Amino acid sequence: MSEALSSAFTIAAPTQISIALAISAILFSLGLIGFLCRRNLIIMFLCTELMFQGAALAMIAFARMRMDVSGQVFVIFILTVAAAEAALALGLVVLLYRRRETLNSEAWADLGES
Amino acid sequence: MNGELSIPQVVIAPELAWVGLAILLPLLSAVVCAICGALRVKNKLPAIVTALALAISFVIIVQAYFAYSGPVQVPIFQWMTFQWGAGGPFHSFTANCSLYIDSLTLYWMLFVTGLGTLITIYASEYMEGDRGSGYSRFFFGISIFLFAMSALVLGDNLAMLYLGWEGVGLASYLLIGYNYDRPSAVAAAKKAFIMNRVGDLGLALGIFMLWANYGTIQYSELFAAMNSGGQSAVDWHISVIPFLLMLGAFGKSAQIPLFTWLPDAMEGPTPVSALIHAATMVTAGVYLIARLYPFFELHPEALATVAWIGCATALLAATIGMAQYDIKRVFAYSTISQLGYMFLGLGVGTTFGACYHTLTHAFFKALLFLTAGAIMHGFAGQLDLRKLSGLRHVAGWRIVSWTMFVGCLWLSAFPYTAAFFSKDAILLQALTSARADFRFLGWMGLFTAALTAYYTFRVWFRVCAGPVHFEAGSEGHHDHDDGHHAQDRRDAPGTHATFHPHAPRWAINGVLLILAIGALAVGLPAYKTVFMHEDNWAQQMIAHSSAYEGAGLADAHGHSDAPTPTMLGMDAHTGLTVVGSTASVGGILVAWFFHLRSRKSADQLRAALLRRWWLGWIPTAMEHKWYVDQIYHALFRLPMWIGAQILNFGDRHFLDGVLVDGIAKIPLALGRVFRPLYSGALQGYAVTMAGGVALVLAWASWVWLRGVH
Numbered sequence: 001m002s003e004a005l006s007s008a009f010t011i012a013a014p015t016q017i018s019i020a021l022a023i024s025a026i027l028f029s030l031g032l033i034g035f036l037c038r039r040n041l042i043i044m045f046l047c048t049e050l051m052f053q054g055a056a057l058a059m060i061a062f063a064r065m066r067m068d069v070s071g072q073v074f075v076i077f078i079l080t081v082a083a084a085e086a087a088l089a090l091g092l093v094v095l096l097y098r099r100r101e102t103l104n105s106e107a108w109a110d111l112g113e114s
Numbered sequence: 115m116n117g118e119l120s121i122p123q124v125v126i127a128p129e130l131a132w133v134g135l136a137i138l139l140p141l142l143s144a145v146v147c148a149i150c151g152a153l154r155v156k157n158k159l160p161a162i163v164t165a166l167a168l169a170i171s172f173v174i175i176v177q178a179y180f181a182y183s184g185p186v187q188v189p190i191f192q193w194m195t196f197q198w199g200a201g202g203p204f205h206s207f208t209a210n211c212s213l214y215i216d217s218l219t220l221y222w223m224l225f226v227t228g229l230g231t232l233i234t235i236y237a238s239e240y241m242e243g244d245r246g247s248g249y250s251r252f253f254f255g256i257s258i259f260l261f262a263m264s265a266l267v268l269g270d271n272l273a274m275l276y277l278g279w280e281g282v283g284l285a286s287y288l289l290i291g292y293n294y295d296r297p298s299a300v301a302a303a304k305k306a307f308i309m310n311r312v313g314d315l316g317l318a319l320g321i322f323m324l325w326a327n328y329g330t331i332q333y334s335e336l337f338a339a340m341n342s343g344g345q346s347a348v349d350w351h352i353s354v355i356p357f358l359l360m361l362g363a364f365g366k367s368a369q370i371p372l373f374t375w376l377p378d379a380m381e382g383p384t385p386v387s388a389l390i391h392a393a394t395m396v397t398a399g400v401y402l403i404a405r406l407y408p409f410f411e412l413h414p415e416a417l418a419t420v421a422w423i424g425c426a427t428a429l430l431a432a433t434i435g436m437a438q439y440d441i442k443r444v445f446a447y448s449t450i451s452q453l454g455y456m457f458l459g460l461g462v463g464t465t466f467g468a469c470y471h472t473l474t475h476a477f478f479k480a481l482l483f484l485t486a487g488a489i490m491h492g493f494a495g496q497l498d499l500r501k502l503s504g505l506r507h508v509a510g511w512r513i514v515s516w517t518m519f520v521g522c523l524w525l526s527a528f529p530y531t532a533a534f535f536s537k538d539a540i541l542l543q544a545l546t547s548a549r550a551d552f553r554f555l556g557w558m559g560l561f562t563a564a565l566t567a568y569y570t571f572r573v574w575f576r577v578c579a580g581p582v583h584f585e586a587g588s589e590g591h592h593d594h595d596d597g598h599h600a601q602d603r604r605d606a607p608g609t610h611a612t613f614h615p616h617a618p619r620w621a622i623n624g625v626l627l628i629l630a631i632g633a634l635a636v637g638l639p640a641y642k643t644v645f646m647h648e649d650n651w652a653q654q655m656i657a658h659s660s661a662y663e664g665a666g667l668a669d670a671h672g673h674s675d676a677p678t679p680t681m682l683g684m685d686a687h688t689g690l691t692v693v694g695s696t697a698s699v700g701g702i703l704v705a706w707f708f709h710l711r712s713r714k715s716a717d718q719l720r721a722a723l724l725r726r727w728w729l730g731w732i733p734t735a736m737e738h739k740w741y742v743d744q745i746y747h748a749l750f751r752l753p754m755w756i757g758a759q760i761l762n763f764g765d766r767h768f769l770d771g772v773l774v775d776g777i778a779k780i781p782l783a784l785g786r787v788f789r790p791l792y793s794g795a796l797q798g799y800a801v802t803m804a805g806g807v808a809l810v811l812a813w814a815s816w817v818w819l820r821g822v823h
């Protein structure tokens with residue numbers, strides 16, 4: 001990394017990092033809880049997005065801590081993939097809804113093995 | 115071996131490259147036929163293209179014949195060249211696409227391309243019922259056949275010969291199995307191919323040994339090595355060469371022990387039989403031995419083996435031919451028998467006799483097969499000589515009957531026919547040989563000649579002479595779909611009251627007439643020798659090539675300066691003419707008595723033989739072809755079948771059952787364990803995942819806490 005770029009960053013204080021990490025943990029936990037508790041496919045999908053963003057935030061925070069942009073670059077990729085995946089997943093949800101006229105995930109429990 | 119082997123030196127002549135068209139044109143016509151097949155061409159285009167290509171090849175060979183002045187090597191292009199070490203013999207391998215043209219090559223190519231053209235013209239009519247379905251495929255096979263045969267004969271090295279050798283094997287497989295929906299045809303095709311493979315193994319090993327001993331596989335260099343006294347060191351790895359090459363020749367030319375494929379080869383359409391039996395394929399073995407004759411002369415026992423095998427085959431096949439009822443089968447065994455004569459000739463040291471007999475045989479055998487094909491074509495597949503009679507009195511069948519008569523006269527070596535002279539040359543050499551066993555073989559050959567005359571005219575007197583009576587074939591000739599044959603088939607099974615035989619038209623009749631005239635014409639060189647005391651053209655052609663009988667053996671046979679051999683108190687030549695004529699005419703008369711004059715007596719004789727236990731087995735064994743097929747079945751096919759069953763059992767129960775299926779059962783069992791986890795409840799999966807995350811977290815905190823203390 002060039003000198004000019006590294007001088008543009010200042011070392012973040014540990015408290016600021018921990019705040020960012022705490023927010024990321026909260027986001028992830030909220031997403032997880034929502035995914036576990038709700039039965040609506042769209043809400044469950046939104047909750048996975050929330051977990052995604054939690055993880056992404058943690059990456060940005062660590063990148064800042066270690067003064068390494070690769071974490072941030074990674075997040076850009078995550079966002080791109082998430083956008084593509086969102087289009088796919090929502091399309092799937094629409095198809096599933098057309099089949100069973102419901103958004104309840106339990107309607108598809110018969111896909112299981114037992 | 116006084117070093118006077120007169121194998122002429124070759125001249126490199128690139129300006130003769132146009133002779134290579136004789137190989138290229140059949141290949142091109144094969145390509146055209148393949149395209150016609152892909153485009154489902156319904157007209158006679160494939161036949162016309164093939165016939166034209168072969169006719170042009172024939173013209174090219176005739177041109178080359180007139181331009182010929184001495185052995186030449188014609189380079190076309192570099193095919194395979196490898197060099198290692200210092201180069202030179204034993205450090206390089208060269209097999210170029212070049213031609214070796216000497217009088218033997220031209221002699222062979224003249225009848226290969228000439229008869230190929232005629233048979234193609236015949237087939238254009240014979241196969242017309244298959245237009246749009248198998249017609250293109252058939253002529254593709256014919257073109258490949260002639261391409262391979264031309265490469266075999268014209269090539270200047272043994273690699274090209276081997277290419278052609280395998281090529282005719284492949285083409286014969288394709289053509290014998292032409293009716294691939296008939297199991298017997300498929301079996302016959304496989305039999306021909308596999309039996310030839312056995313012989314090919316010998317040929318391949320022979321070529322390897324030639325390279326290992328002489329460092330080259332080009333004819334010109336091999337012959338040069340022979341001329342420069344390379345033959346002095348006779349130890350096992352040189353003397354094994356002729357035996358290996360012989361095996362290849364026996365396979366291709368249907369000699370003992372590899373002869374049983376040839377009678378079955380008639381499962382192919384009749385023009386294919388004519389092509390295999392007359393011009394191509396079976397003559398390749400004779401060509402191989404004639405071409406590499408100096409290597410056979412190195413080892414007198416090799417030539418003696420060829421002679422013994424040839425004579426035994428001639429006799430065995432003749433006895434089988436006497437007892438068969440299928441016309442084509444009789445002719446097939448006669449081919450084997452006549453090939454036996456050729457090998458006898460090669461073995462006793464008259465390459466001229468062998469090659470001249472090849473030429474005369476090519477004409478009369480093509481003629482006989484094509485007449486048999488015309489009968490089969492017209493009588494809805496009927497070939498049983500007990501169910502056909504008096505054809506020469508039926509309108510439209512006169513040409514067939516009389517051309518068949520000519521073919522039969524030639525096959526039975528009737529005095530002063532061409533085949534009489536060629537057979538005479540072989541038997542004379544055998545009977546005047548210094549070796550007692552060769553003289554014995556000569557007498558066996560004479561006895562076989564009488565049998566030949568008998569079984570040949572047995573067919574003609576039964577089928578073409580006598581009262582008019584015929585039954586149509588029951589199977590129907592399945593490759594006829596033209597309207598007027600459909601009508602024949604509606605009438606079948608018919609007697610001659612309702613059945614109208616379908617008389618051949620111009621293409622078949624014309625070709626038969628040309629072949630009959632050709633059979634007469636190939637006798638001309640012999641007539642000139644007998645009546646005008648000129649040199650025999652065929653003898654000239656053979657003597658000025660590598661097939662020339664070397665000085666060493668010719669001396670051993672008392673060829674030149676020994677006192678004139680005698681036979682039965684006469685000059686040997688006159689004596690043989692008398693005895694040979696007697697054998698031939700006697701055989702014909704016996705056939706006339708039993709199969710025309712008094713057909714009942716033939717049946718009575720057969721019944722009388724069968725009644726006596728000590729004689730009865732002979733006709734039975736002859737009808738069953740001396741049980742050779744059964745013996746081969748017991749010796750080779752049965753053990754292999756048993757071995758295959760054992761391996762099959764092991765494969766099914768150990769390899770498949772224990773190893774493959776056993777391993778496949780592991781993931782199945784694992785799946786049975788883990789399957790309950792896949793409940794189908796989405797949240798269940800999420801809980802598992804969250805549990806996993808919790809575990810990772812707990813582990814991380816434990817590590818962290820331990821680090822703190």
